[in-house]
Amino acid sequence: MRAPHAAAFLLASLLAFAPRAARAQERAGGRPCIRLLLIESTPANLEWTWWLAGGGGVQGGGGAPSVSIPSLGIGTEATAGLAQIGSPSRYGGPFELRWGPWWGLTTDLEGMRGEGGLTMSFGQVEHAQWGTYALRIGGGFGDDGLGPAPHLVATLTGGVRYAPARHSERGACDPDPQPKGIAFVTGVRLFASARTALAPQNPWQITFGLEFEPTFFLPPYSLRKLAGVSR
Structure with a gap:
């Protein structure tokens, strides 16, 4: 093919392809869309849980033996x-820092006390590979080994926090996932609590044990769940 003929053929090919490329770009909304699955973790606006706790410890104060x-x-x-x-x-x-209110009932088998206050937790959005830790502070009142008096309490926890509602999957050209309004989380953790009564002789308690949300031990079972992977 002679050079003038080759140039004319190349120009005609470009003109024929240009409208098709423009139409394809318009169909794609002006950006390329590829077949790619994105797996993401989006915390809900509010995440809640409940727990059962069991353990033991020591009690003393007021000159009495522990x-x-x-x-x-x-x-x-x-x-x-x-x-x-x-x-x-x-x-x-x-890393994420979360906060909110907590409430609870505890007993040393000599009575019952109600407690409440503020909790602060520290973990990661997708997988807290070294665990999620929290500090609960507050106070309460009850008639138990600390006596019928108000008391202060601080509890430190650490363990697995599993938030399955954070998991989402979308295509590369789909809109970003929106956080859920409220979601349930589950898990299991160790705890250590210290209490002191606001009363003469300041009786105190220090307890240790395990806290867990019961459904964490029910099916379905997976390594992701046991590790607290939320994506």
Whole structure:
């Protein structure tokens, strides 16, 4: 093919292809769309759970010798996101700080007390590979080994927090997922609590044990669930 003929053929080919390319771009909304599945983790606006607790510890104060005591309890909490720190590309996602109210009932088998206050938790959005930790502070009142008086309480917890409602899947050209309004989370964790009564002689208790949300131990079972992977 001679050079003038080759140039004319190339120009005709470009003119014939151009309208088709423009139409294809218009169909794609001006951006390329590829077949790619994105798996993401989006915390809900409010996440709540409840737990059962069992353990034991020691009690003393007022000059009396320390004695061993059992500890049983039930409680609930609801948390909202306060801040996220770090890059989403980090394994497990950015670190997140959550806060909200908590309530509970505990007993040392000598009586019952009600408690409540503020909880602050620290973990990761997708997978807290080293565990999720929380601090609960507050107070309460009851008639038990601490006596019929108000008391202060602080509890430190650490363990697995599993939020399956965070999991979402979408195509590369689908809109970003929107957070759910409210979602249930589950898990299991160790706890350590310290209590002191606002009364003469300041009786105190220190207890340790296990807190768990019962459905965490029910099917379906998976390594993702046991590890607290929420994506």
